[in-house]
Structures are given as structure tokens and as C-alpha cells.
Amino acid sequence: MTSRTKILSRIRHALADAYLPDAAATIPPPPSPPPFAAALIDVFEQALIAVQGQVTRVENQEAARDWLVNEFQKQGVQKILGWNFTQLPVANLAASLQALGIELIPARLSTATRQADLAALADIPVGLTGADAGLARTGSIVLYASNEQGRLASLLPEVHYALLPADRIYADLAAWLAVPGVGERARHSSNTVIITGPSRSADIAQTLTLGAHGPKRLHVLLIET
Amino acid sequence: MQAPTTSFAQRAQIALQDTGLQEALGRAMDHFVHGRQDAFAALPHGEALRDHARTIRANTIAHLDEHLIRFERNAQANGSSIHWATDAAEARQIVLKIAREAGVQRIVKSKSMLSEEIELNRVLERAGLDVLETDLGEYIVQLAHDHPSHIIAPVVHWRLEDVARLFHKHLGTPLDADIPSLQAAARRRLRQGFLQADMGISGGNLVVAETGTVILVTNEGNGRLVTTTPRIHVALVGIERIAPTLADAGTLLQVLARSATGQALSVYTSFITGPRRQADEDGPEQVHIVLIDNGRTRALQGELAEILYCIRCGACLNVCPVYRNLGGHAYGSVYPGPIGSIVTPAYDGLGPWHELPQASTLCGACTEACPVRIDIPRMLLKLRADSIAAGDAPAWLQTGIRLYGWAATHPRVFRLASKLGTQLQRLWPGKAQGWTRRLPPPLSAWTDSRAFPPLARRSFSERWQERKT
Numbered sequence: 146m147t148s149r150t151k152i153l154s155r156i157r158h159a160l161a162d163a164y165l166p167d168a169a170a171t172i173p174p175p176p177s178p179p180p181f182a183a184a185l186i187d188v189f190e191q192a193l194i195a196v197q198g199q200v201t202r203v204e205n206q207e208a209a210r211d212w213l214v215n216e217f218q219k220q221g222v223q224k225i226l227g228w229n230f231t232q233l234p235v236a237n238l239a240a241s242l243q244a245l246g247i248e249l250i251p252a253r254l255s256t257a258t259r260q261a262d263l264a265a266l267a268d269i270p271v272g273l274t275g276a277d278a279g280l281a282r283t284g285s286i287v288l289y290a291s292n293e294q295g296r297l298a299s300l301l302p303e304v305h306y307a308l309l310p311a312d313r314i315y316a317d318l319a320a321w322l323a324v325p326g327v328g329e330r331a332r333h334s335s336n337t338v339i340i341t342g343p344s345r346s347a348d349i350a351q352t353l354t355l356g357a358h359g360p361k362r363l364h365v366l367l368i369e370t
Numbered sequence: 371m372q373a374p375t376t377s378f379a380q381r382a383q384i385a386l387q388d389t390g391l392q393e394a395l396g397r398a399m400d401h402f403v404h405g406r407q408d409a410f411a412a413l414p415h416g417e418a419l420r421d422h423a424r425t426i427r428a429n430t431i432a433h434l435d436e437h438l439i440r441f442e443r444n445a446q447a448n449g450s451s452i453h454w455a456t457d458a459a460e461a462r463q464i465v466l467k468i469a470r471e472a473g474v475q476r477i478v479k480s481k482s483m484l485s486e487e488i489e490l491n492r493v494l495e496r497a498g499l500d501v502l503e504t505d506l507g508e509y510i511v512q513l514a515h516d517h518p519s520h521i522i523a524p525v526v527h528w529r530l531e532d533v534a535r536l537f538h539k540h541l542g543t544p545l546d547a548d549i550p551s552l553q554a555a556a557r558r559r560l561r562q563g564f565l566q567a568d569m570g571i572s573g574g575n576l577v578v579a580e581t582g583t584v585i586l587v588t589n590e591g592n593g594r595l596v597t598t599t600p601r602i603h604v605a606l607v608g609i610e611r612i613a614p615t616l617a618d619a620g621t622l623l624q625v626l627a628r629s630a631t632g633q634a635l636s637v638y639t640s641f642i643t644g645p646r647r648q649a650d651e652d653g654p655e656q657v658h659i660v661l662i663d664n665g666r667t668r669a670l671q672g673e674l675a676e677i678l679y680c681i682r683c684g685a686c687l688n689v690c691p692v693y694r695n696l697g698g699h700a701y702g703s704v705y706p707g708p709i710g711s712i713v714t715p716a717y718d719g720l721g722p723w724h725e726l727p728q729a730s731t732l733c734g735a736c737t738e739a740c741p742v743r744i745d746i747p748r749m750l751l752k753l754r755a756d757s758i759a760a761g762d763a764p765a766w767l768q769t770g771i772r773l774y775g776w777a778a779t780h781p782r783v784f785r786l787a788s789k790l791g792t793q794l795q796r797l798w799p800g801k802a803q804g805w806t807r808r809l810p811p812p813l814s815a816w817t818d819s820r821a822f823p824p825l826a827r828r829s830f831s832e833r834w835q836e837r838k839t
């Protein structure tokens with residue numbers, strides 16, 4: 146008998162005798178919270194600030210581009226680990242960054258040179274990604290992995306900039322998961338991450354410190370239209 | 371699970387003498403408890419969400435076999451490999467075999483209590499593999515050859531000075547380094563590990579039957595790194611940690627983070643749905659999921675099955691008056707606190723663990739805090755009864771209870787004994803504020819740790835007789 150059959154038959158055997166209080170025949174729909182009084186974008190902003198995230202609102206794509214260019218210039222950024230430009234919700238960003246001599250490097254690991262590739266990406270100080278959804282209640286952003294959306298861009302650098310169009314904000318995790326097709330999309334992506342603030346730890350003396358392993362700073366650029 | 375060689379009472383004595391430990395624990399536990407209360411207060415449908423989470427867990431366990439089969443099918447369709455392990459030894463062998471076949475030398479791990487439960491590191495290290503724990507707390511535990519003392523905060527028993535001394539020795543940081551510089555030093559060291567590792571080992575907070583997904587939750591981001599940079603990812607998952615759908619998982623995640631650390635959501639919640647797709651930029655090339663029984667089907671049989679609803683948030687530890695005074699090590703099990711006092715004997719048998727169900731005041735704070743409202747006191751009582759039936763209680767208690775039982779069923783003897791007791795207690799000196807503080811042996815076994823209420827001058831049955839007439 147394989148271990149699989151053994152475990153499954155143990156389960157069936159045990160279930161005949163198991164006391165399982167409150168096991169309803171079917172799972173009812175989840176409780177739904179009252180809608181927010183404030184606009185989702187405001188709820189999102191407050192929630193993200195509460196978890197030590199940073200937020201800047203910009204009116205449109207052009208303003209977003211100007212803000213990024215200015216910010217990168219100010220910080221003296223030369224290399225960015227990022228998603229493909231086609232996945233960033235800001236038009237003509239490639240040309241503007243190129244004009245400044247800033248290089249956008251994809252988080253690409255090839256099978257043969259995996260560890261060398263990683264070593265080359267590890268010290269890029271800035272990450273730039275889009276966000277496939279925002280969750281207002283928790284101030285979270287959702288990022289799918291794909292052939293144009295590398296997961297390391299939101300993970301290795303010390304600072305992570307994420308571009309979120311306001312119309313992608315849902316009330317909360319449950320509301321986002323209830324959108325038709327989300328399950329399918331998550332299933333087709335090998336990795337979906339929900340990010341709620343910068344990396345943190347409180348393991349040493351129960352004291353909060355940011356940037357344990359991931360970004361120390363998470364800056365979300367909210368694009369209003 | 372490795373049973374300790376000392377008794378619970380001995381270990382508790384040691385813990386109680388460590389006043390520094392209690393101070394640190396008290397502060398940390400208050401912090402967690404208030405965080406949880408605030409996080410739920412901020413949620414308009416928090417209580418309804420807890421009820422819903424309980425229904426999900428109950429219903430899932432009631433159909434566990436079906437969900438596991440569905441999970442397996444979907445995970446395989448995503449390209450993950452599924453392995454089944456009946457016990458700890460088999461689970462260790464599976465991981466070792468995966469490592470050997472893929473020519474692995476360096477392993478990074480994110481925090482997994484299940485890997486502690488099956489004592490994985492010992493076997494991997496003996497096989498000559500480099501194993502690096504990357505959760506900051508677990509890294510400290512590994513460097514110091516210590517054990518986690520809390521399922522969420524492994525080094526809650528460590529003080530800043532102790533960490534500074536440890537890092538000074540291993541990482542060369544100054545002895546008076548502050549917390550940010552200690553953390554930065556660990557980050558540098560562990561980042562090196564992430565970049566060089568061939569294999570990442572993680573736990574799994576949940577798996578999702580509908581999509582074949584493993585859900586992993588961390589705050590530090592080490593969980594993401596462990597499952598992204600190495601070419602192989604192995605996830606260790608207990609067979610009970612399954613949710614039927616993504617929506618169900620969403621409900622559980624919302625109550626999990628709030629109960630564990632008072633966060634609305636943990637910083638990183640990863641849905642891992644197979645190895646990297648061919649065109650993906652990054653991610654592991656192989657994903658292996660090891661589904662581990664190791665006593666869970668034993669727990670499922672009978673009256674302790676409800677313990678499998680647990681989502682390991684740690685809230686019951688934080689509110690438990692016994693845990694708050696002793697910390698985790700006194701329990702002697704990988705899983706301390708109220709949850710540990712049930713899962714340990716439920717998985718492993720009561721024999722070596724019969725003292726654990728006694729380590730409770732039955733105050734019910736655990737059930738009140740539990741996001742899925744598990745009736746912990748009910749199961750502690752059940753285990754206590756089993757333990758007495760198995761003859762685990764000390765002889766004085768067994769004899770005492772037998773004598774009491776005999777007297778209580780013989781009214782004349784009972785009346786005589788209580789008269790005698792009332793007379794004798796007048797002469798007995800060990801009283802304070804009306805309570806008897808000291809009794810002669812063998813009754814001193816009771817008064818050593820608690821006071822005895824005085825016998826009433828006139829017994830209940832005497833007064834009952836009077837009223838009737």
C-alpha cells in the first residue's frame with residue numbers, strides 16, 4: 146500500500162468516528178461588511194500609511210511619469226530592477242528614463258546561469274513594478290508573476306516603487322477574490338503576491354524594524370485617472 | 371516528537387525562577403493581545419468572519435480526503451510534485467531524496483513549525499547538507515542551538531543583550547549594537563545564503579484544493595526569497611491545512627493575521643501555484659509539496675478532532691495564564707501553550723505527554739481568543755480523563771480520589787468524616803484569612819500550590835435536614 150492510500154484510508158476510517166462540532170453540510174457565503182463611507186482610494190491610502198508604506202497621488206499618467214523622473218533624478222538612480230515597460234501603467238516611461246541614462250533591468254534568471262544572474266541583480270537598489278490590484282481595507286497591492294512581471298523586482302531592492310491605477314482598487318481581500326476570473330488568473334500565474342507594507346520584523350526584543358529581507362521602503366504611486 | 375526527560379513540574383520550577391523571562395513574556399504577550407483586540411475592533415464584521423472561518427474549517431475537515439485528492443490533482447496540473455508522508459521519518463526521507471536527486475548542497479529555510487516537528491534539520495545536516503534558517507528568530511535559534519518558545523515569535527524569550535552577544539560572536543557586530551544594526555548584519559549574512567542556495571524549504575500556512583496553490587505568509591520576506599531564488603522549492607504541509615477554495619482561504623487569512631500579530635494582513639501573502647512557467651522571468655524550476663500525516667489522522671479519530679481546525683495563529687498562547695508565566699520551553703514539546711497541550715498528545719499519544727493537559731487553569735481565555743473558536747478546555751478535560759483512566763496520575767491522587775469516591779457514596783461515612791474534619795481543623799494551625807494554607811502529608815500535595823477552603827461549621831446535609839423539617 147502506498148503512503149497516499151494509507152493516509153487517505155486512515156482519514157476515511159477516522160472520519161467515521163470523528164466529533165466535528167459545527168460542521169455544516171455546506172459552507173454558506175462569507176459575511177459581507179458594510180460598504181466604506183469614504184472613497185476606496187482614501188481608505189487605501191490611510192491603510193497603507195498605517196503599515197509604514199508611503200503613498201503619492203498623481204492625477205494621471207503624465208504626472209506619474211514626471212514624478213518618477215524627478216524622484217529618480219533626485220536619488221541619483223542609475224539602475225532599476227523592474228517589470229517590462231509594457232506592464233507599467235505609464236506611457237512613454239521608457240523614453241524618459243532612457244533620456245536620463247537610467248537602465249531598466251528585468252528580473253530574469255536563466256536556467257544555465259541562475260546564480261550568476263542572481264548575483265548581478267542582488268545589489269540593484271531600486272525596484273519598479275505595476276500592481277494588478279489594490280485592497281483598500283488593508284492597503285495591500287497584488288502582483289502577479291509572468292514572463293513580463295518578475296517577482297524579484299518587488300523583493301530584492303531596498304526600495305520598491307509600485308504604480309497602481311486607482312480603478313484597480315477593491316474593498317478588501319474578499320471583494321477582490323470574488324471578482325469573476327480572479328481564481329483563474331491566480332491559477333495561471335505561478336506566483337501571486339499580496340504585499341502589505343514594507344518588509345518588517347519584530348523578532349529582536351519585540352521591536353519593529355523595517356527591511357528585514359525585502360524592501361525597507363515601499364512607495365505606491367496612485368494614479369487617479 | 372522527542373519527549374523530554376524531566377517532568378513538567380521541574381521545568382516549570384526553572385521557568386518560574388527566571389524573573390527576566392516573565393518580564394519579557396508579559397510585555398510581548400500584552401503587545402500581541404492588544405494588537406489582536408484592536409485589529410478585530412477595526413473590522414465591522416470581525417465576529418461574523420470568525421464564525422465563518424470556523425464553519426470553513428469544520429466543513430473542510432469533515433471532507434478532508436476529498437479535498438486532498440482535489441488539491442493533488444490541481445497541483446499536479448500546475449506542474450508541482452506531490453509527496454505523501456505517513457510519519458516524520460518518511461517525510462525526512464522524501465526531502466533528503468529530492469535534495470540528493472537534484473544534486474543540492476545548500477538549503478535555505480523559512481520558518482516552519484512542521485519542520486521542527488519532524489526534526490528535519492538534524493537529518494539534512496547529518497547528510498552533509500548546509501541548512502540555513504532565514505527567519506530572523508529561527509536564525510537566532512539555529513546559531514544558539516536553542517528551540518523556538520512560541521509558534522509565531524520563536525525567540526520571544528531572548529533579550530536584546532543576548533542577541534547582541536550572539537551576533538558579536540558570529541557576525542562580528544559590536545556588543546552594544548542596536549536593533550537596526552543587528553538586523554542589518556543578519557540581512558547581509560542571510561542575503562548571501564539566498565543567492566547561493568540550490569533548494570528552499572518552506573512550510574505552508576494553507577493549501578487550496580480548487581487551484582492547487584500553496585499559501586505562504588511572512589512579514590520579513592524570507593518566505594518569498596526561499597521560494598523564489600533557489601531552483602527547487604519544497605513545501606512541508608500538514609494534511610489538515612487545506613482550504614476548499616481561494617475565497618475560503620481569503621476568509622482564513624483575514625482572521626489569521628489579525629489573531630497572530632494584530633496585522634490586518636501579513637506583509638507578504640504568497641500564492642504559489644506551481645513552478646515557474648516556461649516563459650516566466652524568475653521563480654523555482656521545481657515545486658515539491660510534501661503532505662504530512664505524522665499523527666494527524668490519529669487526532670482525527672474521536673473527540674479531539676476539533677483540534678485540526680487550528681490555523682496556528684498563536685493567540686491562545688498569548689492569553690494563557692500558564693504560558694504567560696512559563697514561556698514555551700517548560701512544555702517540552704515543539705508546540706507549547708493550550709494548542710500544544712492538545713496537539714502533542716493527540717498526535718503522539720498521551721503516554722510521555724500526560725502532564726500537558728494539566729498545565730491549564732481551564733479559564734477558557736484560549737477559546738475566547740481563538741479565531742476559529744476551538745473548545746480547548748473541553749479537549750483538555752477529555753485528555754485528563756483519559757490520563758486518569760490510563761493510570762497516569764500519581765498514586766496519592768488515585769488513592770485519594772478512590773477514597774473520596776467511596777466516602778461520597780456512603781452517606782454515613784461521609785457525615786462522620788466531615789464532622790471529624792470540622793473538629794480537626796479547629797486545632798490545625800496552618801490558617802490565614804480563613805483559608806487553610808498548610809495541611810499534613812499527603813494532603814500537602816494540594817496545599818503546596820493552593821489554599822484549601824475551610825469546612826463549613828454546619829454541613830450542607832445538616833442544613834438541608836433542618837429546612838425539610
Ligand code: SF4
Nearest residue numbers: 680681683684686740
Ligand atoms: S487553537 Fe486557535 S488560537 Fe490557538 S493557535 Fe490554533 S487557531 Fe490559534
